[in-house]
Amino acid sequence: MDLSPFDDDNSVSCRLVSEIPEVCKTEDCCLGIDEAGRGPVLGPMVYGICFCPLSRKEELKDLKVADSKTLTEAERENLFEKLDEAKSYVGWALQILSPNTISTCMLRRTKYNLNALSHNTAIDLVQYALDSGVQLKEIYVDTVGPADKYEHKLSQRFPGIQVTVRPKADSLFPVVSAASICAKVARDRVVKGWNFTEDLGEVDTDYGSGYPNDPKTKAWLLKYLDPVFGYPQFVRFSWSTAQTLMDSKAVNVHWDDDEEDGEKAAQRQSNKSMLSYFSVSAGGNDQNATHQAHRFFTERRLKSLNTL
Amino acid sequence: MATKKKRTSNVDNDSWVVIAPGGTEITHFLLFSFFFLNPADAASLYMLGCGDVMLYEVKAFEDDFHSWFVGQAVQRDGRLIFVTPLDPLFLILPYLIKSGKEEKFQRVDQVVKDEEFPACSRLLSCARTLASLHHIAEEKEVESQMYHRYSQEKTMNWLKKKVERTVIALKKKNVSVGEGVKSSTYVRVKSETDNQEEDFIRYSHGLISEYITEDLSKALLTHLGLPELTSPKETEPPSKKRKLSDKPVEAGEDYTKFNSADFARKPPKKMTAAQKSLAKVDKTGMKPMSSFFSPKVKAEKK
Numbered sequence: 001m002d003l004s005p006f007d008d009d010n011s012v013s014c015r016l017v018s019e020i021p022e023v024c025k026t027e028d029c030c031l032g033i034d035e036a037g038r039g040p041v042l043g044p045m046v047y048g049i050c051f052c053p054l055s056r057k058e059e060l061k062d063l064k065v066a067d068s069k070t071l072t073e074a075e076r077e078n079l080f081e082k083l084d085e086a087k088s089y090v091g092w093a094l095q096i097l098s099p100n101t102i103s104t105c106m107l108r109r110t111k112y113n114l115n116a117l118s119h120n121t122a123i124d125l126v127q128y129a130l131d132s133g134v135q136l137k138e139i140y141v142d143t144v145g146p147a148d149k150y151e152h153k154l155s156q157r158f159p160g161i162q163v164t165v166r167p168k169a170d171s172l173f174p175v176v177s178a179a180s181i182c183a184k185v186a187r188d189r190v191v192k193g194w195n196f197t198e199d200l201g202e203v204d205t206d207y208g209s210g211y212p213n214d215p216k217t218k219a220w221l222l223k224y225l226d227p228v229f230g231y232p233q234f235v236r237f238s239w240s241t242a243q244t245l246m247d248s249k250a251v252n253v254h255w256d257d258d259e260e261d262g263e264k265a266a267q268r269q270s271n272k273s274m275l276s277y278f279s280v281s282a283g284g285n286d287q288n289a290t291h292q293a294h295r296f297f298t299e300r301r302l303k304s305l306n307t308l
Numbered sequence: 309m310a311t312k313k314k315r316t317s318n319v320d321n322d323s324w325v326v327i328a329p330g331g332t333e334i335t336h337f338l339l340f341s342f343f344f345l346n347p348a349d350a351a352s353l354y355m356l357g358c359g360d361v362m363l364y365e366v367k368a369f370e371d372d373f374h375s376w377f378v379g380q381a382v383q384r385d386g387r388l389i390f391v392t393p394l395d396p397l398f399l400i401l402p403y404l405i406k407s408g409k410e411e412k413f414q415r416v417d418q419v420v421k422d423e424e425f426p427a428c429s430r431l432l433s434c435a436r437t438l439a440s441l442h443h444i445a446e447e448k449e450v451e452s453q454m455y456h457r458y459s460q461e462k463t464m465n466w467l468k469k470k471v472e473r474t475v476i477a478l479k480k481k482n483v484s485v486g487e488g489v490k491s492s493t494y495v496r497v498k499s500e501t502d503n504q505e506e507d508f509i510r511y512s513h514g515l516i517s518e519y520i521t522e523d524l525s526k527a528l529l530t531h532l533g534l535p536e537l538t539s540p541k542e543t544e545p546p547s548k549k550r551k552l553s554d555k556p557v558e559a560g561e562d563y564t565k566f567n568s569a570d571f572a573r574k575p576p577k578k579m580t581a582a583q584k585s586l587a588k589v590d591k592t593g594m595k596p597m598s599s600f601f602s603p604k605v606k607a608e609k610k
Contacts, residue, residue, distance in 0.1 A: 228382055295514070296514070300369070301370055302370075
């Protein structure tokens with residue numbers, strides 16, 4: 001697995017692919033989808049697909065690919081080697097969603113939540129397989145959100161393909177286990193060798209699992225909190241763990257789509273109360289009270305200054 | 309409920325982001341209030357530069373949610389300050405008008421005097437100030453001493469020229485002067501034809517009025533041959549027919565505040581049986597419906 005395309009620029013989303021086995025272009029295939037690194041506040045989320053001809057489904061089982069969570073890191077690396085050796089009939093593709101991509105998607109003006117991001121990444125990978133000529137007939141997916149809705153969405157998107165969405169699919173279907181191993185291995189390697197674009201000097205890489213409840217991760221987050229910029233791009237800013245720390249320890253930053261209280265916002269924008277339109281125009285004598293600048297200036301937000 | 313973010317005012321700035329004409333060397337700051345009619349307005353800031361020969365006005369672009377990255381520092385006020393040349397006659401004019409009431413010819417250095425803003429006498433050293441005084445005053449030379457008396461007629465003609473020149477500048481810069489346009493960056497494909505010239509003159513008059521007293525502004529309007537507009541009073545609901553005005557075009561009412569979190573709707577007095585039973589339900593620990601649609605609430609700092 002060559003991770004250099006991602007290491008070159010780890011601020012964006014990156015796709016890594018194996019060669020497409022010739023047999024997959026002629027025979028009917030099944031495909032498994034799984035992800036790694038959904039929960040951590042650190043590092044990327046990796047989506048993986050794995051595909052092989054339906055006829056050789058059982059051979060995957062013989063490789064003893066199992067649910068990646070039950071395996072140690074060494075075992076996973078080992079199994080990935082085996083998958084790589086089986087490249088005559090097994091193909092894979094990965095989408096590495098950098099933490100920066102996740103942050104910017106979730107925190108943008110029109111929110112793009114993690115489930116939607118996950119679904120779309122999965123769909124893109126399946127489309128990639130189809131575009132590469134893989135004869136897909138069956139898809140197996142570990143669920144994200146309600147299984148039946150996700151299944152419906154995928155079936156509609158890929159008519160003619162049998163879609164099966166199940167929780168714990170990675171322990172039920174070998175092809176999903178294989179996808180899960182690819183994704184997990186890629187994530188482990190990326191996190192281990194994370195290339196910090198920020199100038200942090202000697203970075204303390206002892207950040208633990210990266211999951212929000214890991215004390216090591218929390219300590220690391222506290223240590224690398226910059227009052228102005230927050231965190232390196234390695235951190236998912238959209239995670240509440242990161243947000244809570246930034247809210248309490250970093251400088252307050254106001255964005256123009258921050259929620260503001262109705263009354264306050266109205267006051268700030270000098271909006272008038274509805275009632276003022278109904279009251280008899282008693283207050284006609286306050287006309288000279290304030291000088292209203294010409295609209296040339298107000299439209300351009302230009303103000304006179306009386307002090308520097 | 310949405311959290312309230314405290315906006316602290318921008319204090320202790322030790323630097324500014326300024327756009328100024330090349331070679332500007334500011335020699336003096338002038339604090340000056342020439343809207344005598346309006347004491348509520350604080351004095352505005354002007355600058356003298358290049359050895360007092362140039363007068364500049366100072367304007368700041370100020371909008372919410374802006375900050376600067378300057379070199380390796382953050383400046384929290386996102387202000388952009390513009391220093392632009394200003395005709396010193398505008399600042400001298402109020403002094404001349406004041407002394408003009410005596411209808412005597414006087415020396416300008418005795419006219420342009422102000423206890424509150426003593427720096428104003430420096431205006432007379434501005435380039436061409438003395439040479440251009442004839443635009444707004446009658447001149448008399450006695451024993452090689454120049455004496456001046458304010459002339460409304462001359463001033464009106466001078467201001468009219470200013471308005472005309474501003475119209476040319478507005479047209480050149482494609483400034484939208486008509487009604488119903490809010491965005492200054494909005495470019496109309498078709499030029500408006502009806503009343504366009506008058507729109508330009510009124511807009512230009514409004515701009516010039518920023519630099520003269522209200523009385524002069526009204527006199528100038530008559531001098532330009534334009535009837536005064538009867539704009540609807542602010543407390544009255546806007547009439548259906550749109551009228552020309554210099555006021556910024558804005559929505560009169562804000563309906564969006566009713567969407568806010570703390571806009572509490574009073575429960576209706578008469579409820580149906582179903583509503584009554586619903587009202588009795590224990591709602592402790594339940595989130596309001598609206599919370600599911602708002603972004604995550606940030607914890608309050610401090």
